[in-house]
Amino acid sequence: MKALALEFFKLRRKWILVMTTLFLGAEMFWAFMSISKSMARNPDSTGWEAIIVTIASMNGLFLPIISAIVVSRICDMEHKGNTWKLLISTDVKRNHIYMAKYVCATTVLLYYIVLQTIAIAVYGIVVGIASPLPPSLMIQFIGGGIVTNFAIVALQQWVSLSIKNQAFALSLGMVGGFMGMTSDLFPVILRRIFIWSYYSGLSPVSYHFTNHSMEYVIQPMGAGALAIVLFMSIIFYFAGSFHVTRQEV
């Protein structure tokens, strides 16, 4: 707990929340533009489903990258100031620091998703969607995002802390974002392996193309998929923690 408070303390004056908010702004601006365009084209398919499915697939692009950025910023300050050594010599255990950084990063991303959900609700009401906000869909949307973040943050933290040159961590985030964006093009087996595809994979809504027309399908959260993501989170977290805490400094 002490270590976690310290992590948040160290983020002061780093503008990390401002930055994530601006980043979210860019995503939402883009998403709402494209949603209003498609709504204008076919007015029948206006509904919460359309919004959720668009945002979920855009999250596939944006969340891996913002995760990479947030995690890199939290980890890089130790590389920059050579403070990792300093931290180890205090009585705080290394794996506690690792845990604190992880919790800190996932909290910032939780903020992102919550803010995003609020933005969706506000937008839906503003454009006048008739039906009320479906709570079950929204809960699944938030849940899917959070769980996928768990795995991605764990992976990014491993890379950011073990490789000093942050270009690698950021490139991984970039590749991840790209995978997330194009995941619907991949065969199912690859989609199961690439964790970045779970933003749309765990989304409560997906769409299918039938005879050149798009159709929204409600998909319940698959227990199998959920298990895979959680399993990968655990693997990445402990592999990273094990590797980094045993690394020479």
Add this chain to the structure above:
Amino acid sequence: MKKSISAEWLKLRHSRIGLILIVMPILSLLIGSANYYFNQGALQHGWYSLWVQISLFYGEFFLPLLIAICCAYVCRLEHLNRNWNVVMTAPVSVASLFLAKLAVVSVLIFIVQVFFIILYFVAGQLLGLSSTFPIEAFGWSLRGWIASISIAAMQLGLSIRIRSFAAPIGISLSAVFLGLGMYVTNMGMFFPYSLLTIGIGALSQESLTGVENSLFLIMNLIFISAFSSFAIYRLQKNDVIQT
């Protein structure tokens, strides 16, 4: 100027940045080619269709972020371990320090562009494209490179100012989307990121008219000189702060 560039080049040793420079184009090419392969039925224009597929991913996503990463990297070297102290007390002009960084990033991106066009050729052969290789591809790459220098000038300015490695890259991603928006609304000539879209022919392969070509060049020149002089001015004016 020459000495600054060779010093800059020396700093890139052991950095393994080359790995990233190679992997990114390969990745965008693989995905683009796969997309082409699975949709061959709908894509009728051979080499041109293949270019659309691969340059869309490359020009709208990988290349701009790659530029941002390169710029962030060459600045991170100085942000670490108080190196601005040494660099700013070297007997070279502040302008040449900045321009050397810009030159090195430009050369790196040039190599990436050459590599990319080779990959494009190889992919076309492997996919069995029968028609002749389009000469325009060289023009697209070259113009893409020129627009890349504008982006690099902007990103270098940001990365010198912002000490974080990751933040300027986040900004560049936002700028990519802003650039797409400006391209769609036909204001593409007024933003470096959309100049890249125009230059590389990612969304439209129609060749530019002579007027458009000159406008493209002039806009890039304006951006490069404006961003560079602003960054150099700031470097000269501000105190060197190192932790």
Add this chain to the structure above:
Amino acid sequence: MNTPAILATNHLSKYYNNVCRVNKVNMAVHEGEIYGFLGPNGAGKTTTLKMLLGLTKPTEGSVSIFGKECSKNRQFILSHIGSLIESPSYYGHLTGLENMRVMQKLREIPDKNIQEALHIVRLEKQKHKKVEQYSLGMKQRLGIAMALISFPRLLILDEPTNGLDPAGIGEIRELIKSLPKRYGMTILLSSHLLTEIEQIATSVGIISDGNLLFQGDMEILQARNKASICIKTQDDASAERVLLTYGYMPVHQHGHLHFENMSDLQVAQVNKILVEAGFNVIRIEEHKKSLEDIFLELTGKERSL
């Protein structure tokens, strides 16, 4: 002191958010000197040195080096200065030799300078090791080698013995002392340790709270810093009376008898007198003035260091 100053500042001042860090400093360093820039941490030493090098822009005042105005002849002046500011700068992913090569490229100097500079700081054996694997002391040596690389006319070193072990400190001190004679350099070095400045410098400037309190030859400072002798006996008051009859004039303070300017022979004499007069001499101590005492004298008021 008759030679014109190689480095001079004129009312050099720096304000950060309207808080004064360096206040109208007029500094003068002469050719061939080792100028010790002395002051407690946070006194404005580094800020002043950074202004000399143009790393920090003065709020007011000007700097001239080699008789030229700094803001106008930046490149010329920098090409004749070597510097090490704050802690050493280095590219961790490069080897020691490659770090030197970066400096070489920027300064256009021959290969043999690299060898010589590395030899002087005794880093030849480790030159192919990445600098991130160096110890703090080795990084400091590399920083000195990088400052020396062009064997400049003027060498500016900020706390050069930071992070070195006692043996290393002694070695670097000897090295710095030898530079003016061997290479005709002028050296400006800062420190917060009076003893260090005393052992190396020929001139000294003392800064505190951004004000240059004293500037001049080392001997002048050393005169102020002469050791005094304290003697404690069973009965100081009576002992003082006895000594007065022999012509000694101790000051009775802080429970000691205090003597200024005593030679060794005189100390022995005083001891003999006291013992023969039947006093038990409890201790005889040599008392050096600390930096604090000198500050106290210079400013006439108490300062915390």
